[in-house]
Amino acid sequence: MDASSGPPTARSDDGRSFHVPGPVEGFVVGALVVVDDGERRQLGLVEQFDEERGSLRGRLLGVLADALLDTRATAAFASATVAAVDPDSVDLLHTATGAALEVGTDLIPPGGPxxxxxxxxxxxxxxxxxxxxxxxxxxxxxxxxxxxxxxxxxxxxxxxxxxxxxxxxxxxxxxxxxxxxxxxxxxxxxxxxxxxxxxxxRFVGLPMASKAAVLQLDPVVDRLEYNAIVHLRDVLDTNDLGAVLPTLRSSDDPAHRELALRVENLGLMEWEVWAGRxxxxxxxxxxxxxxxxxxxxxxxxxxxxxxxxxxxxxxxxxxxxxxxxxxxxxxxxxxxxxxxxxxxxxxxxxxxxxxxxxxxxxxxxxxxxxxxxxxxxxxxxxxxxxxxxxxxxxxxxxxxxxxxxxxxxxxxxxxxxxxxxxxxxxxxxxxxxxxxxxxxxxxxxxxxxxxxxxxxx
Missing domain, CATH: 3.40.50.300 (P-loop containing nucleotide triphosphate hydrolases)
Structure with a gap:
């Protein structure tokens, strides 16, 4: 049906979506429409438009009745007229869904917030x-x-x-x-x-895996140093890295000394990120x-x-x-x-x-x-x-x-x-x-x- 012979006619077999066979003019994808089968008015959304055939498909959003939109109730119909939405129906959609944060202006008619x-x-x-x-x-x-x-x-x-x-x-x-x-x-x-x-x-606030990531330690490739921080868990969970570094340097354990060298070579103590006080x-x-x-x-x-x-x-x-x-x-x-x-x-x-x-x-x-x-x-x-x-x-x-x-x-x-x-x-x-x-x-x-x-x- 073209625009000169009356409003387009829609059909819904499942009560969730609707189809207008076309040819249809004046509707775009994203537009809200009012679908009226004589028994009820429903709010719908145009989701697809076939430019070759002029047909459109959409989904039903709710039933309009008594100045309310019931988003829980949509119904099938054999034939219904499709018309452009009015601003009041858009407001009912916002109220029904709880849309309250105004962030812009709708670019699809009828516009509004x-x-x-x-x-x-x-x-x-x-x-x-x-x-x-x-x-x-x-x-x-x-x-x-x-x-x-x-x-x-x-x-x-x-x-x-x-x-x-x-x-x-x-x-x-x-x-x-x-x-x-x-x-x-x-x-x-x-x-x-x-x-x-x-x-x-704070370094002390990081979990063990994240401490290892800061130190660029791989549990397999750097297994000796990684194992050292595992055994130092209690110390590293209660002391800043700077407080532990002198102990690592003076340790008899080669893995501890390697760990100290890693900290120094990475320049970790010069990072301004550490909280200190x-x-x-x-x-x-x-x-x-x-x-x-x-x-x-x-x-x-x-x-x-x-x-x-x-x-x-x-x-x-x-x-x-x-x-x-x-x-x-x-x-x-x-x-x-x-x-x-x-x-x-x-x-x-x-x-x-x-x-x-x-x-x-x-x-x-x-x-x-x-x-x-x-x-x-x-x-x-x-x-x-x-x-x-x-x-x-x-x-x-x-x-x-x-x-x-x-x-x-x-x-x-x-x-x-x-x-x-x-x-x-x-x-x-x-x-x-x-x-x-x-x-x-x-x-x-x-x-x-x-x-x-x-x-x-």
Whole structure:
């Protein structure tokens, strides 16, 4: 039926999906529609459009009745009209699903606010977009909403110092989000910034396997030295490495002296990462502030970034049975999650993240991973993510992989990613009422890292 002969007619045989044979005009993938069979009105989502035949397919989201949307009840029908959704029905969808975090403006008619479901951050989230897409800025918008309007503690692993100003407000910032952020406890830990709370880790707090990773010890290749730290477990669990070093140097055991040489040759005692008398990052995270930003980029060597990341992840995993929820935001996740990383420290961090991705959800350890290159993140982590935020992405390899991993995101919407403008995104999965194309809102806090402009005459 074409547009001139009346509204299109849909059919549903299973009460879950619907089909409009076409030809149909005026509907796009991602659009919400109202399906009316004369007995009931149902809210639906267009998920597929056959351009050759002009037909479309979609799924039913719930029954509209008495100014409510019942998402638990959908029904089959032999024939029903399909019409564009009205703003009131969109509001009913947000109310029914608990979508309360306003992060942007919906780009598909009828428009209106785009909102996320705060309670569905209890699933892992994958966030991606190429350089220049606005990925980091947009992530800041979402973090502001989570910190301001939920009680979920957030820990940000920040390798580029992009979120170090999350505890500040832009001049003139106002409204409920700004007001709430003023009251939040946001801690920013930095390695070498005067006046800032120091970002540190304790060697004694690491489990044995992580201590070995810091020392670059392999249990087989370096079996004598590794065996030495196994027998020194009690000493290394109660004393800083610097306090143990003189004893190792003066020992009659050759393995102890070799271990001392290893510590000195690696320059471990010159690392600024060790806590000494300062509080360690694990102590601050244990205080459970509303947000903790770990400025990893301030260290002089990447190994020290990995030590802090490993210390925090190990501690949270060791205490997982306490079931204290926390959202772990890993910015530039390819730096910590790449399958190509092969140093002992990098492998230890990645494997801990793989473990948290696979098993952490039931303990309240939830990941939000942000990256420019999905293909450089370990597939065992991506496959565990139930939420997707996709910004501009032109790499065919990455887009193909995303379509494979995130089957709940309509393929046609993923395919539009190369033409997204800066700040535009596709959100799909459990943390959004339905797959949504949106333009992100402005932030109320300043972005820490911004592009350096090209000098002009």
């Amino acid at each position: 785009a909102r996320l479901l705060p309670h569905r951050f209890n699933r892992h989230t994958f966030w991606c977009g190429q350089s220049g897409s606005g990925k980091t800025y947009a992530l800041g918008v979402v973090l502001e909403q989570v910190i301001a309007h939920t009680a979920l503690p957030v820990v940000v692993f920040d390798p580029n110092s992009d979120f170090v100003r999350l505890g500040e407000l832009n001049p003139g910032a106002s409204g409920p989000t700004a007001d709430a952020l003023r009251e939040r406890d946001i801690r920013v830990l930095r390695p070498n910034v005067d006046g800032a709370e120091p970002l540190r880790a 300062d509080r360690a990052a694990t102590d601050v995270v244990d205080d459970r502030p509303d947000a903790t930003v770990l400025d990893l980029g301030g260290f002089s060597t990447p190994e020290q970034q990995l030590v802090v990341a490993l210390a925090v992840l190990d501690e949270l995993w060791a205490r997982r049975e306490e079931r204290r929820p926390v959202l772990l935001v890993i910015d530039e996740a390819h730096n910590l999650c790449s399958p190509l990383l092969d140093s002992p420290l990098a492998v230890a961090v990645r494997e801990r993240l793989v473990q948290i991705a696979a098993e952490g959800r039931k303990f309240g350890l939830w990941l939000l991973l942000s990256t420019q290159r999905p293909s450089k993140v370990h597939p065992g982590i991506i496959s565990q993510c139930d939420n997707l935020a996709l910004m501009k992405m032109t790499s065919p390899i990455d887009l193909e992989g995303l379509a494979t991993y995130f089957g709940y995101a309509p393929t046609a919407l993923i395919a539009r990613s190369p033409w997204f403008r800066q700040g535009e995104a596709l959100f799909a999965g459990g943390f959004v009422p339905a797959p949504t194309l949106l333009k992100m809102n402005a932030r109320v806090t300043p972005e820490g890292g911004v592009d350096v402009p090209v000098p002009l005459r």
